[in-house]
Amino acid sequence: xxxxxxxxxxxxxxxxxxxxxxxxxxxxxxxxxxxxxxxxxxxxxxxxxxxxxxxxxxxxxxxxxxxxxxxxxxxxxxxxxxxxxxxxxxxxxxxxxxxxxxxxxxxxxxxxxxxxxxxxxxxxxxxxxxxxxxxxxxxxxxxxxxxxxxxxxxxxxxxxxxxxxxxxxxxxxxxxxxxxxxxxxxxxxxxxxxxxxxxxxxxxxxxxxxxxxxxxxxxxxxxxxxxxxxxxxxxxxxxxxxxxxxxxxxxxxxxxxxxxxxxxxxxxxxxxxxxxxxxxxxxxxxxxxxxxxxxxxxxxxxxxxxxxxxxxxxxxxxxxxxxxxxxxxxxxxxxxxxxxxxxxxxxxxxxxxxxxxxxxxxxxxxxxxxxxxxxxxxxxxxxxxxxxxxxxxxxxxxxxxxxxxxxxxxxxxxxxxxxxxxxxxxxxxxxxxxxxxxxxxxxxxxxxxxxxxxxxxxxxxxxxxxxx
Numbered sequence: 476x477x478x479x480x481x482x483x484x485x486x487x488x489x490x491x492x493x494x495x496x497x498x499x500x501x502x503x504x505x506x507x508x509x510x511x512x513x514x515x516x517x518x519x520x521x522x523x524x525x526x527x528x529x530x531x532x533x534x535x536x537x538x539x540x541x542x543x544x545x546x547x548x549x550x551x552x553x554x555x556x557x558x559x560x561x562x563x564x565x566x567x568x569x570x571x572x573x574x575x576x577x578x579x580x581x582x583x584x585x586x587x588x589x590x591x592x593x594x595x596x597x598x599x600x601x602x603x604x605x606x607x608x609x610x611x612x613x614x615x616x617x618x619x620x621x622x623x624x625x626x627x628x629x630x631x632x633x634x635x636x637x638x639x640x641x642x643x644x645x646x647x648x649x650x651x652x653x654x655x656x657x658x659x660x661x662x663x664x665x666x667x668x669x670x671x672x673x674x675x676x677x678x679x680x681x682x683x684x685x686x687x688x689x690x691x692x693x694x695x696x697x698x699x700x701x702x703x704x705x706x707x708x709x710x711x712x713x714x715x716x717x718x719x720x721x722x723x724x725x726x727x728x729x730x731x732x733x734x735x736x737x738x739x740x741x742x743x744x745x746x747x748x749x750x751x752x753x754x755x756x757x758x759x760x761x762x763x764x765x766x767x768x769x770x771x772x773x774x775x776x777x778x779x780x781x782x783x784x785x786x787x788x789x790x791x792x793x794x795x796x797x798x799x800x801x802x803x804x805x806x807x808x809x810x811x812x813x814x815x816x817x818x819x820x821x822x823x824x825x826x827x828x829x830x831x832x833x834x835x836x837x838x839x840x841x842x843x844x845x846x847x848x849x850x851x852x853x854x855x856x857x858x859x860x861x862x863x864x865x866x867x868x869x870x871x872x873x874x875x876x877x878x879x880x881x882x883x884x885x886x887x888x889x890x891x892x893x894x895x896x897x898x899x900x901x902x903x904x905x906x907x908x909x910x911x912x913x914x915x916x917x918x919x920x921x922x923x924x925x926x927x928x929x930x931x932x933x934x935x936x937x938x939x940x941x942x943x
Contacts, residue, residue, distance in 0.1 A: 485510070489517035493526060500529040508535045524556035531560025534576040541581055551653065558657050561630045562664045581634035582670065631690075632658070633668045638685065639675035659688050668693035675700045679710035683717065691720045698728040708737060715743040725749050730756035730781075738763035745770040752777035752804075764789035765796075774801035782809035790819040799826035808837035808863070816845040824852035831856045837891070838866040843873040850880045861889040865939040871895040871918050875925060882929040889935045892922075 492499045492514065499514070506514065511530065518526045531539070541557070561579065636651055658667045668690045674682060674697070697718065718724070724747055738760070744750070753768075753775055760767070760783035768775075774797045790812070793799060805827060812820055824831075834856070841849075846869055853859070862881070869877075874892050881887055898915040900908050919936065926934050 485513045486517060489514045490521070493518060493521060493523050496523055496526050499523075499526050503529055503533045511535055519553060522550070522553065524552050527553060527556040528560040528563075531557055531576065532563075532574050534560075534574045537575055537577045539576055539579050541579070554650070554653065558654075558665070562657075562661055576630060577628070579630055579632045581632070629664055629666050631666050631668055633670065633693075635671040635673075636669045636689075637673045637675075638677050638682075639673075655685060655688055666690055670694065671696045671698075673698045677701070679706050679714050683710060683713050686714075686717045691717060692722045694721045695723050696726040696728075697721070697724060699732075700730050701732055711737065711740055712743070715740040719743045719746045722746065723749055726752040726754075726777075728754040728756075728779075730754070732757040732759065738766040741767040742770045745772065748772045751775060754779040754781070754806075755783055756781040758782065758784055760785060760789070762786050762788055765792045768793075768796060768798060771798075774798045776801055777804040778802055779804075779806040780810065781806060785810050785812075787814050787819055790815045790823055794819055794823035794826050799823060801830055802827045803830055803858075804833040805831060806833075806835040807839060808835050810839055812836070812839040812841060813845065816841065817848050821849060821852050824849060825855065828852065828855040828857070830858065832858050832860045832886075834859060834861070835863040836867065837863050839864075841867040843869045846873065846877060850877065854880055854883065857884065857886070859884050859887050861891075862887065863891040865891050865893040867893050868896060869893050871897055871921070874918075875922065878922060878926065878934075879929070882926065882931045882934075887934060889937070891937045891939070894938055 489510075492502060499518075511534065515527070515530050518530060539557075557579070560574075561576070632654070634654070638651055654667065658665045667688060670693065672689075672694055677685075679701075718727070727744075727750060750771060750773070754777075755767070756779070760780065764780075764785060778793075778798060785807070824834075834853075841864070846864065846867065853862075859881075864877075874895060877892075878890065881890075894910065894915060895918050898911045898918065915938065919938065922936055923932075926932055926936070
C-alpha cells in the first residue's frame with residue numbers, strides 16, 4: 476500500500492490558517508511574501524474561492540503561473556475566483572497590500588521579460604493541477620458581485636486555445652467559452668494572449684468574432700482545419716486580414732479549406748515577417764502556388780504541400796522563388812509529380828540542396844526511371860537527414876541503387892522506402908493489393924546488409940508496412 480508524502484510544516488500552517496477563511500484574508504496584509512505560493516497552493520487545493528480572490532488582489536509577484544488549462548486545470552469556481560481577483564475592486568480593506576500581478580499564465584513554458592523578476596522572490600513557478608469542469612449553459616454567464624476595477628494596468632492572460640466543432644456543428648464551451656466571455660466583458664482589464672491557436676470545424680464568421688477578442692500580435696502558431704465546402708468569400712477575406720495582423724506568427728497549418736477558396740487571399744499575409752513554416756493540405760491549389768507564396772516577406776524554412784494537386788508550373792515557380800534558397804523541410808506528398816521529371820523537380824532539388832534537411836516524396840506517382848533521374852540532384856543535398864519516397868513504383872534493384880548513391884550523404888540517417896514491386900500485386904498502375912511479407916522481410920535484410928558493407932549501418936530503414 477502506497478503512502479502519501481507527509482505534509483510540510485508550512486502546508487500544515489496554511490491549512491490551519493485557512494480553517495477560518497475570514498482570518499486568512501485579514502492576514503494577507505502581514506503575510507511574508509515568500510509564503511504566498513504555499514498558502515495559494517493550499518487554498519486552491521481546498522477550493523477556498525474567497526481566499527483565492529483575495530490573494531490574487533494582493534499577489535506580490537508580477538507573474539502567477541497556473542499550468543495548462545488543456546491538460547491540467549483548475550475548476551470553474553476557482554477560475555472564476557482568479558478572474559474576479561483580477562477585475563474587481565478589493566473589498567478586503569484590512570489588507571493594504573496591492574497586487575503586482577501583470578501576467579496570468581496558463582501555459583507550460585511561459586516566456587516573458589518579467590519572469591526573472593518573479594523568480595527572484597518565488598523559487599519556482601506556482602502550479603495548480605485540477606480538472607476543468609464543463610460548465611452548464613447558465614453558468615457561462617458570470618455574475619459580478621462588484622464593479623470592474625479601472626485603477627490599474629490591464630492584466631495579460633497567456634494561454635493556448637483549442638476551438639473545435641463536431642459533425643459540422645460548433646458550440647463554444649468549457650474554458651475557451653468562459654475565458655473569452657470574461658475578457659470580452661472586462662472593459663479592457665484583461666487582455667488575452669494566445670500563443671497556439673488550434674481551430675477545428677469552426678465557421679469562419681464565428682472565428683472572426685473570436686479573433687477580435689485576442690491580442691493578434693501574440694499568436695505564434697495557427698492550425699486551421701475546416702471541412703465545410705461553403706463559406707462567404709467576405710468572411711474568408713476578413714479572416715485572412717486578421718491572419719495578416721499576427722505579426723509574431725511563425726507557423727501556419729491549413730487543411731481542408733473550401734474548394735472555392737480564393738488563392739488571392741494569401742496576398743493579405745504579406746505583413747507577416749516571421750512566418751517560417753507553412754503547411755497546406757487542400758485540393759484547390761493547382762496552378763496557384765505563386766499567388767500564395769509571392770507575397771510573403773521572408774523565405775520559408777518549412778513548406779508542406781500535401782494533396783494539393785500542384786502542377787509542373789507550381790514546381791517551376793517554387794524552384795525559381797526565394798523560398799528555394801532557404802528550405803530545410805520540403806513535403807510534396809500525395810501530388811502527381813510524374814510530369815515534373817525530367818524537368819522542374821530536378822531543378823528544385825538542385826536549388827534547395829544547400830539547406831534541405833527533410834524531403835518527403837510519398838505517393839507522388841514517381842516510377843523507377845524518374846527516381847533514378849533525381850539521384851544527381853539528391854546527392855548534392857549534403858545536409859539531408861531524412862528521405863521519404865514510399866508509395867512510388869520501384870523494384871528492389873531500384874531501391875538498392877538509390878541507397879548506394881545516397882550512402883555518401885553522412886547526415887542522412889532515416890529513409891522510408893517503398894514496398895518493392897516484386898513483393899506486391901498491383902491492382903492498377905499505382906494501387907496494390909496482396910503483399911508478400913516473407914519476400915519483403917528478405918529484401919529488408921538485403922538492404923541492411925548492403926548498408927553495413929557501405930559502412931552506413933547508422934542509416935535507419937523503414938518501409939510503409941512497418942511504420943506506425
